[in-house]
Amino acid sequence: MHVNGSHNGYDIADPALSDQGARRIAWAERAMPVLGLLRRRFANERPLDGLVLAACMHVTTETAALVRTLTAAGASLHLAASNPLSTQDDVAAALAQEGVGVFARQGVTLEEYAGHLRAVLDARPDYVLDDGCDLVNLLHSHPALLAGVRGGIEETTTGVLRLRQMAADGALRLPMVAVNDTAVQRLVANRHGTGQSTLDAVLRATGVLLAGTTVVVAGYGPCGHGIAERARGFGAHVVVTEVDPSRALEAVLDGHRVLPMAAAAPAGDVFITATGNRGVLRAEHFAVMKDGAVLANSGHFDVEVDVVALAEVSVQTQRVRAFVDEHLLADGRRLLLVAEGRLVNLAAAEGHPASVMDVSFAVQALALEWLVGASLAPGVHEVPAALDREVARTKLAALGTSLDTLTAEQDRYLSTWRA
Numbered sequence: 001m002h003v004n005g006s007h008n009g010y011d012i013a014d015p016a017l018s019d020q021g022a023r024r025i026a027w028a029e030r031a032m033p034v035l036g037l038l039r040r041r042f043a044n045e046r047p048l049d050g051l052v053l054a055a056c057m058h059v060t061t062e063t064a065a066l067v068r069t070l071t072a073a074g075a076s077l078h079l080a081a082s083n084p085l086s087t088q089d090d091v092a093a094a095l096a097q098e099g100v101g102v103f104a105r106q107g108v109t110l111e112e113y114a115g116h117l118r119a120v121l122d123a124r125p126d127y128v129l130d131d132g133c134d135l136v137n138l139l140h141s142h143p144a145l146l147a148g149v150r151g152g153i154e155e156t157t158t159g160v161l162r163l164r165q166m167a168a169d170g171a172l173r174l175p176m177v178a179v180n181d182t183a184v185q186r187l188v189a190n191r192h193g194t195g196q197s198t199l200d201a202v203l204r205a206t207g208v209l210l211a212g213t214t215v216v217v218a219g220y221g222p223c224g225h226g227i228a229e230r231a232r233g234f235g236a237h238v239v240v241t242e243v244d245p246s247r248a249l250e251a252v253l254d255g256h257r258v259l260p261m262a263a264a265a266p267a268g269d270v271f272i273t274a275t276g277n278r279g280v281l282r283a284e285h286f287a288v289m290k291d292g293a294v295l296a297n298s299g300h301f302d303v304e305v306d307v308v309a310l311a312e313v314s315v316q317t318q319r320v321r322a323f324v325d326e327h328l329l330a331d332g333r334r335l336l337l338v339a340e341g342r343l344v345n346l347a348a349a350e351g352h353p354a355s356v357m358d359v360s361f362a363v364q365a366l367a368l369e370w371l372v373g374a375s376l377a378p379g380v381h382e383v384p385a386a387l388d389r390e391v392a393r394t395k396l397a398a399l400g401t402s403l404d405t406l407t408a409e410q411d412r413y414l415s416t417w418r419a
């Protein structure tokens, strides 16, 4: 590992990439005004002064904007990647140049990945920022390191799920804030971020003209909602499949057709799953799909399209474009699987746009400030609703949108039952 004079060590691929990284971070920051405003306030108020933070996050331009915001608040940062493949080496180089203890290289082995997590914990953090609960898990297996940590925040659904399981087993020793579960995150990231980037990925991968086609969207949670909305915007006929009656009703009232997958399968040109469930597209559906149907998944795990069953019914598979595998079936039909059924917007496009991460990371930064000022018991804690609203209000202001405020009379009217 290299030693970065001014700071603890770092381990990055190539320090010479730092200029390129700095330019790309600056580009992302243009679309991140909420974090920019927070950074200015944090620089004045220094709410994290002298604190040591260990973070396990995707090392991307947007994460760099968050890291800069937390350092402006007075913290020193030690950053490991939350995925062996997601590191942008130029960003890692730029952050190391700024004095951040970065332990991240694109394509590290699992052993190196674990070593990086250990390295950020060796900095003896006061707080941790996690994305998937790997860092918190590791902490709990090292009581000596755990003893000095006061709490942390967790970004993703999967991480929050693991934390809740730890808490239920009485194993969680830290207060952890679940930043994933805020209303603004569901709206901006899940609906609009996933909606746009999923369509972006399908288009980059296949180049299909969506106008006039039938796009089948499985699941009508915030993600499916966003995907369906964007597909319609491209001129597609949208069919939604659901198992939940309220969500199915929402889809109908939004103007989409709702069908069981058995009926949708022979009608669809493009299929996109976003259910968080498994086996949503399976052998019985492959058997009736049109020649040339495109299959993609935007749910968290690669189990929504049954890729094992697809391989079994294929007589030949070939990569016909980057990210597209053509599966030839015995009767001559070809099904086109995008990104091997993995999270398509991250695999074949760039994930959420920076403007979306502006909101997610503003929630993170504010949640951390709140955690540092509060004294919370070990367990999983929700982000206060007021903080959620503050981020929405700031994003609106940054977008140049003003809204009304209650008059004193209206405020009284809404807060009393007396006439």
Ligand SMILES: NC(=O)c1ccc[n+]([C@@H]2O[C@H](COP(=O)([O-])OP(=O)(O)OC[C@H]3O[C@@H](n4cnc5c(N)ncnc54)[C@H](O)[C@@H]3O)[C@@H](O)[C@H]2O)c1
Binding pocket: 157, 189, 190, 193, 194, 218, 219, 220, 221, 222, 223, 224, 241, 242, 243, 244, 247, 274, 275, 276, 277, 280, 298, 299, 300, 301, 343, 344, 345, 346, 352
């Ligand atoms: N691609 C991304 O960047 C991204 C971002 C956020 C979340 N996600 C993932 O996308 C998935 C959906 O997220 P969400 O926030 O919309 O979740 P959600 O749980 O709110 O919605 C999922 C919907 O799918 C429905 N469903 C479940 N099984 C089904 C089936 N067999 N057929 C049809 N519908 C079914 C459920 O009734 C529910 O309405 C999750 O796996 C989530 O982790 C992906």
